[in-house]
Amino acid sequence: MINISDLQTPCLLLELRKLNANLDRMAQRVDALGVRLRPHAKTAKSIDVLDRALGSGTGGITVSTLREAEYFLDHGITDILYAVAIAPAKLATAADLMRRGADLKILVESAETARIVSTEGRRAGLRYKAFVEIDSDGHRAGVRPASAELLEVADALDGVGAELSGVLTHAGSSYHCDDTAEIARIAASEREAVVRSAEFLRQAGHSCPEISLGSTPTITFASDLAGVTEARVGVYMFQDLVMAGLGVCAVEDIALSVLATIIGHRRDTGAPIIDAGWMALSRDRGTSMQKIDQGYGIVCDELGAVLPDMIVVAANQEHGIVGRRDGGMIDPSLFPVGKRLRILPNHACATAAAHDAFHVVGPDGTVEAAWPRCRGW
Missing domain, CATH: 3.20.20.10 (Alanine racemase)
Known part of the structure; x- marks a missing residue:
């Protein structure tokens, strides 16, 4: 058994407990209808x-x-x-x-x-x-x-x-x-x-x-x-942030995330730079039209706990910029190089499309399996 700290980043994580809960909820809903x-x-x-x-x-x-x-x-x-x-x-x-x-x-x-x-x-x-x-x-x-x-x-x-x-x-x-x-x-x-x-x-x-x-x-x-x-x-x-913005689910129900590593900091704001840009997160900005704009995704710690008011504010092909919602300064010592973060996606379909497999993780960060995904048309 390996831990998420052993995974190369960026990669796609799937929390099995949340997946199963989402599946059960919809099965019951459809049956009731x-x-x-x-x-x-x-x-x-x-x-x-x-x-x-x-x-x-x-x-x-x-x-x-x-x-x-x-x-x-x-x-x-x-x-x-x-x-x-x-x-x-x-x-x-x-x-x-x-x-x-x-x-x-x-x-x-x-x-x-x-x-x-x-x-x-x-x-x-x-x-x-x-x-x-x-x-x-x-x-x-x-x-x-x-x-x-x-x-x-x-x-x-x-x-x-x-x-x-x-x-x-x-x-x-x-x-x-x-x-x-x-x-x-x-x-x-x-x-x-x-x-x-x-x-x-x-x-x-x-x-x-x-x-x-x-x-x-x-x-x-x-x-x-x-x-x-x-x-x-x-x-x-x-589930994803667009669904959460519509009231379909809670942020806590989102089973999918992208694991990323801090590789540097912006000199002007101290903002962490991660190795997950739009190639890993997608360019989807579906929440930009909603009441709460989640940037390119909500930022969580390595185990999936949401970091309050932290989002990916910008994305290049292989670089993501983490920032505060209010645009304020960030103490880089709180986000050292090498630290792992998870990013919750705006649109699960678009984010998952970039990845070959789901890394199935438990609540303690253990990697229980790798489930391949098919790709192409």
């Missing part, structure tokens, strides 16, 4: 994490890349929803995954793509299972709920090379709310958009068995998911 949990693997990218998220069940997962789909199929998970609109050039990879045993669902958001998917499915002798993406909040992508455009997309899935498996949405605007009441309103709108779209398609003669939605904020604060079949959530496993 009466829907199926389809955890999103985009942050974890690790079978060790997803096995725990799925628990004793054999349910499906959500992925954001076909590389993730390949990785999890290699580890025995077959029920996979690829929740990014399919690029035509990726259909060959999707077909290969299906021939290897994946129950793969893909996503389309236009009649043009749906026609390509149907044509390529017929050519390959396969029937692609396709969800249609619904734009429930004008946030990013998808077709308007219960619209002529939606019906055109569904009609283009010809039933031979591709079939309509359901509708899907992600209320990304929930990440920009000012309070939990607003998140609850968005959650209600998210549900209404996909349920109404499914009913619209059924009335037009289409089978629409699955109604899929989710984000960690909306599932946390939804009061009613009637008509919905599954919830897709991912960052809940780890």
Whole structure:
């Protein structure tokens, strides 16, 4: 057994106790809402994490890349929803995954793509299972709920090379709310958009068995998911400062951090310089639009205790600058060269993306395991 003081920095730490608590909390939440949990693997990218998220069940997962789909199929998970609109050039990879045993669902958001998917499915002798993406909040992508455009997309899935498996949405605007009441309103709108779209398609003669939605904020604060079949959530496993700023979790629930070493000090302020810049922490500044700006992350001591009013105030590629929120002077003797610090991330997905593995740590700083993460597209 090694200690975190034996690890090279920067590296990614994962507190197993907090991870398990986050998983249990969301499992209970989804169960209370009466829907199926389809955890999103985009942050974890690790079978060790997803096995725990799925628990004793054999349910499906959500992925954001076909590389993730390949990785999890290699580890025995077959029920996979690829929740990014399919690029035509990726259909060959999707077909290969299906021939290897994946129950793969893909996503389309236009009649043009749906026609390509149907044509390529017929050519390959396969029937692609396709969800249609619904734009429930004008946030990013998808077709308007219960619209002529939606019906055109569904009609283009010809039933031979591709079939309509359901509708899907992600209320990304929930990440920009000012309070939990607003998140609850968005959650209600998210549900209404996909349920109404499914009913619209059924009335037009289409089978629409699955109604899929989710984000960690909306599932946390939804009061009613009637008509919905599954919830897709991912960052809940780890939580982060954006989630804490939204009221989704407490700072103490954040299971992920970056371990860094002090390598020097600013001459003008005494501010510690760490060996974790934006390559290790990410450039994500999601909290800058919230009531409390957390810079590039909250600073903790080596065992994870938050250092009051200390954040990473600036980041270069491989250098991070630790500072006080008020910009005041720091006594460098309190932060000697070689001292280890942990940084809590603004956005767990972006921070984790830089790292090859989670170093699983206990409350006493022992390193219990190293869990590899898959990377790439």
